[in-house]
Amino acid sequence: MKAIADISIIPLGVGLSLSSYVAACEQVFSEHGLEPRLHANGTNIEGDWDRVMAALKACHEKLHEMGVPRIATNLRLGTRIDREASMEAKLRSVEEKLEP
Amino acid sequence: MKAIADISIIPLGVGLSLSSYVAACEQVFSEHGLEPRLHANGTNIEGDWDRVMAALKACHEKLHEMGVPRIATNLRLGTRIDREASMEAKLRSVEEKLEP
Amino acid sequence: MKAIADISIIPLGVGLSLSSYVAACEQVFSEHGLEPRLHANGTNIEGDWDRVMAALKACHEKLHEMGVPRIATNLRLGTRIDREASMEAKLRSVEEKLEP
Amino acid sequence: MKAIADISIIPLGVGLSLSSYVAACEQVFSEHGLEPRLHANGTNIEGDWDRVMAALKACHEKLHEMGVPRIATNLRLGTRIDREASMEAKLRSVEEKLEP
Numbered sequence: 001m002k003a004i005a006d007i008s009i010i011p012l013g014v015g016l017s018l019s020s021y022v023a024a025c026e027q028v029f030s031e032h033g034l035e036p037r038l039h040a041n042g043t044n045i046e047g048d049w050d051r052v053m054a055a056l057k058a059c060h061e062k063l064h065e066m067g068v069p070r071i072a073t074n075l076r077l078g079t080r081i082d083r084e085a086s087m088e089a090k091l092r093s094v095e096e097k098l099e100p
Numbered sequence: 101m102k103a104i105a106d107i108s109i110i111p112l113g114v115g116l117s118l119s120s121y122v123a124a125c126e127q128v129f130s131e132h133g134l135e136p137r138l139h140a141n142g143t144n145i146e147g148d149w150d151r152v153m154a155a156l157k158a159c160h161e162k163l164h165e166m167g168v169p170r171i172a173t174n175l176r177l178g179t180r181i182d183r184e185a186s187m188e189a190k191l192r193s194v195e196e197k198l199e200p
Numbered sequence: 201m202k203a204i205a206d207i208s209i210i211p212l213g214v215g216l217s218l219s220s221y222v223a224a225c226e227q228v229f230s231e232h233g234l235e236p237r238l239h240a241n242g243t244n245i246e247g248d249w250d251r252v253m254a255a256l257k258a259c260h261e262k263l264h265e266m267g268v269p270r271i272a273t274n275l276r277l278g279t280r281i282d283r284e285a286s287m288e289a290k291l292r293s294v295e296e297k298l299e300p
Numbered sequence: 301m302k303a304i305a306d307i308s309i310i311p312l313g314v315g316l317s318l319s320s321y322v323a324a325c326e327q328v329f330s331e332h333g334l335e336p337r338l339h340a341n342g343t344n345i346e347g348d349w350d351r352v353m354a355a356l357k358a359c360h361e362k363l364h365e366m367g368v369p370r371i372a373t374n375l376r377l378g379t380r381i382d383r384e385a386s387m388e389a390k391l392r393s394v395e396e397k398l399e400p
Binding site for chain 1: 101112149161182
């Protein structure tokens with residue numbers, strides 16, 4: 001089962017500068033064979049459900065190892081069985097409908 | 101690693117009545133040894149990360165088996181290592197601070 | 201237009217104990233004539249869209265006044281025009297379908 | 301008060317093809333003077349809180365006018381008072397920390 005995920009990870013108890021933690025997770029995702037696409041409010045990844053979820057768990061573990069005491073993640077997670085989905089196709093589908 | 105999760109599952113392509121799908125997932129969560137707490141906009145569960153995630157995956161699989169072609173889930177997911185967390189303690193902590 | 205909302209407010213830069221901020225927002229919601237229903241991972245409110253959104257803005261303003269430098273909110277927001285919706289009816293609809 | 305928002309709008313009761321509705325909201329956001337940045341799982345906008353929220357409401361209204369009976373939106377919403385925030389700065393801050 002393929003999953004498309006949008007992950008927003010909020011480390012708590014480490015002040016206001018969160019970018020180094022976001023960057024650490026990007027690296028974790030890449031190490032799991034995923035191609036993270038960073039955006040201003042999260043990171044999009046797609047792949048087999050188990051791979052995506054293993055990467056997310058590894059990201060929480062990594063951040064706790066870095067000293068983050070508490071993490072609040074918001075995850076948007078899509079699966080479908082009617083046809084193969086991809087982030088690229090989702091984007092293209094909307095962009096085709098935008099008026100020039 | 102313990103996780104506290106708030107799961108909002110939105111089945112797509114099956115019309116407007118979603119409650120039977122939400123109920124099916126409640127049952128899946130219970131079968132996984134979790135104690136789901138339904139609220140008006142989702143379901144709260146807590147437990148070992150792997151158990152919580154296995155239950156979530158089983159819920160997506162169950163709904164697809166029931167004929168749901170596409171699912172959009174929103175997940176709030178908390179972990180912490182400074183102390184043991186529980187949903188009961190989170191609730192109590194806020195309620196103690198509410199003015200009578 | 202009526203809205204049903206599930207609000208999870210995460211204050212950043214104030215350490216790990218967030219319950220006093222959640223409690224402050226509960227009070228703000230009540231002062232706006234809403235009946236907040238606290239759960240382990242957020243607060244559910246329902247009412248006219250403008251009232252709900254005014255309450256949410258007042259909550260952010262209140263927390264910033266209390267010294268919170270940064271806030272990350274996750275909001276689930278539902279509207280429908282096919283029939284009158286209520287949180288009570290949503291809950292009942294699922295509960296009726298749960299096996300005893 | 302400036303807000304940075306990530307909006308994921310899910311129209312219910314209109315089948316599985318949602319891109320025309322997402323595109324309609326992009327247009328609404330632009331008409332409100334915002335510069336929507338579409339990504340695979342939502343749209344990022346930033347601006348004055350009231351402008352952002354007026355645009356979100358107009359998007360719900362537009363979709364209901366188009367015949368969507370029910371809408372489930374997931375919104376990530378950030379405000380901060382310690383310094384001026386921008387989506388561009390958020391992105392740059394993470395990208396600077398990514399290993400080459």
